[in-house]
Amino acid sequence: MTKGTILIKNGTVVNDDRHFKSDVLVENGIIKEISKNIEPKDGIQVVDATDKLLVPGGIDTHTHFQLPFMGTVSVDDFDIGTQAAVAGGTTFIIDFVIPTRGQSLLEAYDQWKRWADEKVNCDYSLHVAITWWSEQVSKEMEILVKERGVNSFKCFMAYKNSFMVTDEEMYHIFKRCKELGAIAQVHAENGDMVFEGQKKMLDMGITGPEGHELSRPEALEAEATNRAIIIADRVSTPVYIVHVQSIGAADVICKHRKEGVRVYGEPIAAGLGVDGSHMWNHDWRHAAAFVMGPPIRPDPRTKEVLMDYLARGDLDCVGTDNCTFCAEQKALGKDDFTKIPNGVNGVEDRMSIVWENGVNKGKLTWCQFVRATSSEAARIFNVYPRKGRIDIGCDGDIVVWDLNQSKTISKDTHHHAVDFNIFEGIKVTGIATTTIVAGNIVWSNNKLSCVKGSGQFVPRPPFGPVFDGIEQRDIVRNELLRKVDRKPYDGPVIQLNK
Ligand SMILES: C[C@@H](CNC(N)=O)C(=O)O
Numbered sequence: 152m153t154k155g156t157i158l159i160k161n162g163t164v165v166n167d168d169r170h171f172k173s174d175v176l177v178e179n180g181i182i183k184e185i186s187k188n189i190e191p192k193d194g195i196q197v198v199d200a201t202d203k204l205l206v207p208g209g210i211d212t213h214t215h216f217q218l219p220f221m222g223t224v225s226v227d228d229f230d231i232g233t234q235a236a237v238a239g240g241t242t243f244i245i246d247f248v249i250p251t252r253g254q255s256l257l258e259a260y261d262q263w264k265r266w267a268d269e270k271v272n273c274d275y276s277l278h279v280a281i282t283w284w285s286e287q288v289s290k291e292m293e294i295l296v297k298e299r300g301v302n303s304f305k306c307f308m309a310y311k312n313s314f315m316v317t318d319e320e321m322y323h324i325f326k327r328c329k330e331l332g333a334i335a336q337v338h339a340e341n342g343d344m345v346f347e348g349q350k351k352m353l354d355m356g357i358t359g360p361e362g363h364e365l366s367r368p369e370a371l372e373a374e375a376t377n378r379a380i381i382i383a384d385r386v387s388t389p390v391y392i393v394h395v396q397s398i399g400a401a402d403v404i405c406k407h408r409k410e411g412v413r414v415y416g417e418p419i420a421a422g423l424g425v426d427g428s429h430m431w432n433h434d435w436r437h438a439a440a441f442v443m444g445p446p447i448r449p450d451p452r453t454k455e456v457l458m459d460y461l462a463r464g465d466l467d468c469v470g471t472d473n474c475t476f477c478a479e480q481k482a483l484g485k486d487d488f489t490k491i492p493n494g495v496n497g498v499e500d501r502m503s504i505v506w507e508n509g510v511n512k513g514k515l516t517w518c519q520f521v522r523a524t525s526s527e528a529a530r531i532f533n534v535y536p537r538k539g540r541i542d543i544g545c546d547g548d549i550v551v552w553d554l555n556q557s558k559t560i561s562k563d564t565h566h567h568a569v570d571f572n573i574f575e576g577i578k579v580t581g582i583a584t585t586t587i588v589a590g591n592i593v594w595s596n597n598k599l600s601c602v603k604g605s606g607q608f609v610p611r612p613p614f615g616p617v618f619d620g621i622e623q624r625d626i627v628r629n630e631l632l633r634k635v636d637r638k639p640y641d642g643p644v645i646q647l648n649k
């Protein structure tokens with residue numbers, strides 16, 4: 152798809168720092184002019200945004216399209232997944248390359264890139280998971296940063312015997328991230344305790360989806376979150392906790408931030424929109440649909456409290472962890488919850504869920520909504536202001552947002568490939584009515600007009616804003632690392648028997 156030219160008139164532009172009435176002209180995919188009363192030249196497509204907002208295209212920091220996982224493959228692939236994304240106002244997704252233990256990172260990266268390049272309907276980028284550690288991994292991380300546009304690596308502290316790494320391995324991976332200027336991301340759950348908890352539940356005959364939460368309560372997420380942050384701080388490198396699902400984990404992040412630790416937290420649409428009580432639903436398929444890791448917490452306060460943290464800036468950018476499985480796939484775990492493929496939807500409804508539970512609940516301003524759904528993610532992953540802002544020279548990824556239009560979310564009308572929607576029946580007011588990607592309309596009047604494979608890979612340079620000030624902090628902290636000049640001990644020493 153060629154980069155488009157389009158004029159959006161009479162809208163209210165909302166960035167994360169201010170909002171103002173203006174026309175916006177996008178030329179060949181780049182924002183060219185922002186001013187009142189831009190006269191349309193002949194033949195230019197014009198969109199009337201009267202009484203509507205213009206927000207920067209949403210950025211979903213966390214997706215797993217067509218992920219091979221737990222014996223099957225997530226059904227939202229890079230085509231359907233990015234169609235669902237743009238239908239909800241998201242125009243840039245960051246997915247995860249997840250090498251199997253022992254697999255070359257570069258080989259896995261090339262595979263994911265092939266999958267995405269042929270199918271994406273909007274721009275994308277790739278985090279890379281580090282599921283094992285060696286000299287080769289260390290070398291390949293450098294190539295990924297210096298030659299493949301990767302500036303973020305994810306460690307899993309859960310999924311024992313598959314993706315999980317040890318504290319020692321995580322320490323070395325974090326050190327490498329610091330050397331390379333890449334942000335260290337963590338799936339924070341105590342994987343050993345999850346493993347023991349799963350065995351305990353099964354031994355007690357608890358095989359249903361409720362066993363998923365019971366086997367890995369929020370204490371295991373909070374403990375691992377604390378451990379990951381402390382290990383990252385021992386290395387003094389920025390750390391990003393993905394899918395923060397509990398008040399306990401959010402509290403830990405907040406505590407360390409107050410002490411000056413460079414830690415970021417990513418809530419997800421699921422944790423901001425629903426609660427985990429659904430895993431106790433008597434309909435097995437319904438209950439299993441909510442199984443993901445870390446679990447969506449059953450405490451009904453969680454989604455409100457996580458939104459409060461987001462509003463205060465103690466949590467940073469909203470992802471989804473979109474990793475969807477249909478009934479017959481979830482049924483792999485019909486007799487044993489540990490075999491239910493973990494994952495839920497979110498990429499289509501993320502922005503409306505944040506608007507409904509944030510802005511409409513009086514917790515987020517329009518500007519904070521843009522921060523939470525777009526600009527903070529662009530800053531953290533070092534693509535701001537190309538992404539995350541409506542300004543001259545920025546990518547022409549713009550969403551016409553109707554703050555007065557409502558819809559009721561349903562699997563019957565969503566654009567996912569999956570046969571369940573965890574937000575089923577939720578009425579949201581505030582939706583994307585037109586989505587523009589690189590100056591082309593890809594969603595309007597409830598219709599998709601994507602061109603499969605038209606999205607571009609967006610490289611993300613290292614040493615982004617998350618590294619600002621780290622060096623100086625190290626200088627100050629290293630002042631304390633001094634040895635004491637003391638007279639050597641010359642008293643008696645016990646003789647150990649051989
Ligand atoms: C494997 C991946 C998706 N599944 C999930 N979160 O339940 C993740 O843990 O982020």
Ligand SMILES: [Zn+2]
Nearest residue numbers: 338393394444
């Ligand atoms: Zn995860």
Ligand SMILES: [Zn+2]
Nearest residue numbers: 428429432437
């Ligand atoms: Zn339910």
Ligand SMILES: [Zn+2]
Nearest residue numbers: 213214215472
């Ligand atoms: Zn994930």
